[in-house]
Amino acid sequence: MSWFSTFGFGRRRRELQEEIDGHVRMAIAERVDRGETEEAARQAVIREFGNVPLVQDVTRETWGWTRLEQLAQDFHYALRQIRRSPMFAATVAGTLGLGIAAPAAMFTVVDHVLLQPTPYRDAGRLVAIQETNGSSAYTWPSPWLDIERWQAQSGSFSEIAFSARLSGRNFLSEQTVGSEVDGERVSPNLFRVLGIQPVLGRGFIPETPSSVAGKNAGAIVLSDTIWREVFGGDRGILGRVVKVNDDSYTVSGVMPPGFRYPEGSGATPQVWFPIQLGSDDESRSFKAMQYTVLGRLAQNATVKSANAEMALIQKRVAAEYTDPNLREDHSVVRIVRYADSLVTHDVQSALLALLAASGVLWLIAVVNATNLLLARSTVREREIAMRGALGASRWRVMQQMMVEGMTLSAMAAALGIGLALGSVRLLAIELSHTLPLPAPATPDGWIVLVLVMLTVSSALLSTTWPAFLAARAPIEVALKRGGAQSGTSREHHRIRGVLVVTEIAMSMTLLVVCGLLLRSIYSLRHVPLGFRTDHILVANLSIPSYRFAGQNMTETLYRPLLERAQHLHGVESAGLISEVPLGKTFVLHLEMKLSNSTIIAFIKAVSPETQKVFGFQMAAGRFFGPEDTATSQPVVVVNEAFARLYSPDKHNPAAVLGAQLSKNSPLRIIGILDDERQKTVADPATPEVEIPIPQMTPASGFYRLIEGIAMDLAVRTDEPAAEMIPELRDVLRQASPELQNATITTMDRIVEDSYGSQRLAAHLLEIFGGTALLLSVAGLYGLLAYLVTQRTHEMGVRIALGAQRGNLLWLVMRQAGAMLLTGVAVGAGLALVAGQLVRGFLFGVNAHDGWTLTASVVFLFASGMAAAYLPARRAARVNPMEALRAE
């Protein structure tokens, strides 16, 4: 007991030993002094002293440490049990570990994304104030004049802040090559509204935004990332002058690590500038600057009361819009919790469904472990009875079982926490395509703690409960029964049967839901996309437009870039497109509303070669060609959805050909493209207008909006991506040094990523469903194997009495079949309910799809029967002589 000494047990033991030894020596010495021989003296003293170990024992009991010692003994015993049957321990610990890890990971993500997504102070009282036309889900940002009125008239907010993204791509430079930053112009009170102060510097001095240069003129606040990466975390940064694009700013603060505003704007590091009002802020026209508005609810206000109050105010505000279209779009104010405004309903329900699935997995794991432990303790009923017969108290036996359960659960907990750490990291990576917020890389401590507690208590219950029962049961009965057949009470079998059926039913539910999602993914993959996805590399370019100020980028950047790319070895064709289909990199969907008509369409800028790269098919007319130049007739191509909606002849979409895009517009429509999927695979195409890049000059209206922000370079090549990418980077670097860091990916990957929540859900459910199936099949196998072992004697007798081996096989299989059927039937019922819950994610498949249900039933039944066959065959092979002799 070496580890004993660490508690100080060992030292006290040795001291007691020494004390008694000393006593004996002194007694002997005195007798020798009196003239006895040494030998005689020793014997006399030992006789006089009595039983030395007993004296030690009784003395030690006065220390009051016996309880602890017993516990240590039990622990030792538990470890010995685990060593003796490592497979059993591994199964239990593994099962429970999986059960802890899956929900811990899911809970962490859900907690982070849905419950407390924003790290701001008292984030529940932060609200987004959005303007809308009242019927559509689309919301519009607001002009300063509206915000000013709200600030003056509303009592629902303690403060209202607002901000606007600095348009275009921005590069902060210290020396030569700039780092890309997201610039946000914010009202000076924004950080106060968010409740987060800079860790360095004073940030912005709160003041009412005005058109004259205020106290914050020329200030910039840096994010922690920029401060560390560009300035090496220099604490003397305050007051330093830095350049963003070509303008100089003075650093007035550094925000704490992890701070972002607005949330959900990608991973580009942020910087913040104070808003100074300009001439754009003096009207409510199309030219007015638009701001995202954030408010902090006042003490007594709720989202509901704020909505009610703002509805009244907005009636008067909307009346001041002169343009009828704009008045319509800004007629209603909607106030939602800021956190809710970040997460789409789709993602929200996907996460909740996955959370539920992981909860089911936890239940299955606990049930399975309970079953295993129950089986184990029934086998040990006889051992328990024997201990009772030898005088162990019931409490003592239960304590020992409890320590065993505790040891096993501790192993499971350690494993579970390890797995949870790993799976949260995996999940965070997987989720980065789907979630608006970066998911945390470590599980939340509280969640893990609660799960571990729940799991441990369930394991404890299932180890001690049988011990409790056994201790209460009369000892003689258990002892009288034969060795291997001990303690096979009917009640126990029934409980274990019910547990197995529960497991099967829950696995069935998970399997069906997983099947439905897999079928959805299958359907999604077979939607005609309207373009080819194979052998295409896409470079997503952030255009450093400040470098090209005053130049025609079409000539100075895009044309040379395209020519170089086209002449690369192995490139079949290369094209530029402002955003590839299904790409989500360009945050601003250019859904444009032309001021003098009602056309709403996606606008894309493309180069003529794009058709070759993506294989776009024309429904009518032609695509752009070399003949469309800056000096020729300005032309556009539209898609079928556009033609259907805006054709002058409602019955003939093709009539749109040759027409002007809108009244007074010089743009002529020269072709109709087949519809292609634009934002998601699941949604049908919406109207789209494509403009040829060669015709875009600084003079044309679209130039500033599209060219200066984002462009995707798409390249069709047969070369492997790994060889092509470095060459592409080289070409990009030659065009402009900032471009060499562009993300380059394949079109297949972009399509894959666009499946978003369905793919995520299907992926995770594959894991959950597979694990559940494995666990329940293992549970079934475990129960049957145990039953067969218990009934070896009975089987032997049956064979001796003339039963056929086939009969015995049938006997066990029938039992398995009954449990499987019950489980599957219950599970199918549950699956129908669960199917309704995930209806929102299904695509091209019904929530109660017969095929999926049938396939799941067959799959589960087949795996169950396969698991049952092994013990059944063992039963059939029982040698009657051996079975009977074993008694």
Next chain:
Amino acid sequence: MREKHRYRNRIELLQGTLDMLILQTLQWGPQHGYGIVQALRLRSGEALQVETGSLYPALHRLEGQGWVRSEWKQSESKQRARYYRITAAGKKQLAADLGKWERIVDAIGSIMRAKPEESET
């Protein structure tokens, strides 16, 4: 197991007086276990032979109560031995024990020495 129980019972019977005797012995100066046995035997005129099986549990219990303190020292015969010393709390306890013991002796004495007043025989 059974034997252990019986042992413990006997200790409990002796407990009150044994503790008192030990504390009284330690009043005369710090002493080790063997010394206590010898002292009790000599002072009682060889009448009392304290069993070591009771002595050591009693000593450790008294130490746990804080009535005695122990330390390792060289004995007269140049051997390392554990010496017990009575504490202030122990002295108070001894006084209380003594008072109680005297009352019991008085009470028992008055019963034993009383003359039968109404004898039936």
